[in-house]
Amino acid sequence: MWALLIRDLRLAVRAGGGFGLGLAFFLLVAVLVPLGVGPEGDVLGRIAPGILWVGALLACLLSLDRIFALDFEDGSLDLLATAPIPLEGVVAVKALAHWLVTGVPLTLAAPVLGVLLNLPAAGYGWLVLSLALGTPALSVIGAFGAALVVGVKRGGLLLSLLVLPLYVPTLIFGAEAVSRGVAGQAAEVPLLLMTGITLGAAALLPFAAAAAIRINLR
Structure with a gap:
């Protein structure tokens, strides 16, 4: 399992499909939104939590089709499906690798980009905490969606249509947790709900994704 994680991390860094692409897209969102909305600090401060979360979500979405597609094309996925390692564990490791090369950099970069959107100082801690708790769910749900479209040519659009509705609660x-933190209100409830989504997705979706991969490989 550890060797598989190291392999996926190396492939992601070499190919540039997660780390660089996600950060570049996140930066573009933070730069372009003030140009379109206007330079008013109050307006940017109000919409900053939602914009940053939408940017992080779409940045995660960009590299989802690479989770299983490359392994399917070179035959590695067939070997992994017949290996002694449970396929559910393979899915969990690949979701973890996706989060490490996409979710973690986005979480670390979010406070810097929050400056561009005039995010109030009270929201930075809540922004980092919410992304740290929520982005793992994005990767696990994305791995499930990627498993559903394994072997489908040009399945990126279909994957987006499948995954985006599942991303909405997160x-x-x-965004609500950050908005409440900025307003000085209690943000524990949305954070706990989001944590529940992350834990539930991590517990259930690897099994569903493994079943989908087995069906697609038949």
Whole structure:
């Protein structure tokens, strides 16, 4: 399992499909939104939590199709499906690798980009905490969606249509937690709900994704 994780991390860094692409897209969102909305600090401060969370969500979405597609194309996925390692464990490791090369950099970069969107100082800690708790759910749900479209040519659009509705609760609770933190209100409830989504997805979706991969490989 450890060797598989190291392999996926090396492939992701070499190919640039997660780390560089996600950060570049996140930066573009933070730069372009003030140009479109206007330079008013109050307006940017109000919409900053939602914009940052939408940018992080879409940045995670960019590299989802690479989770299983490359392994399917070179035959590695067939070997992994017949290996002694449970396929559910393979899915969990690949979701973890995706989070490490996509979710973690986005979480660390979010406070810097929050400056561009005039995010109030009270929201930075809540932004980092919400992304740290919510982005693992994005990776696990994305791995499930990627498993559903394994072997489908040009399945990126289909993957987006499948995954985006499942991302909505995490987006709502993440943005709400930051907004409440900025307003000085209690943000524990949306954070707990988002944590529940993350834990539930991590517990259930690897089994569903493994079943989908087995069906697609038949």
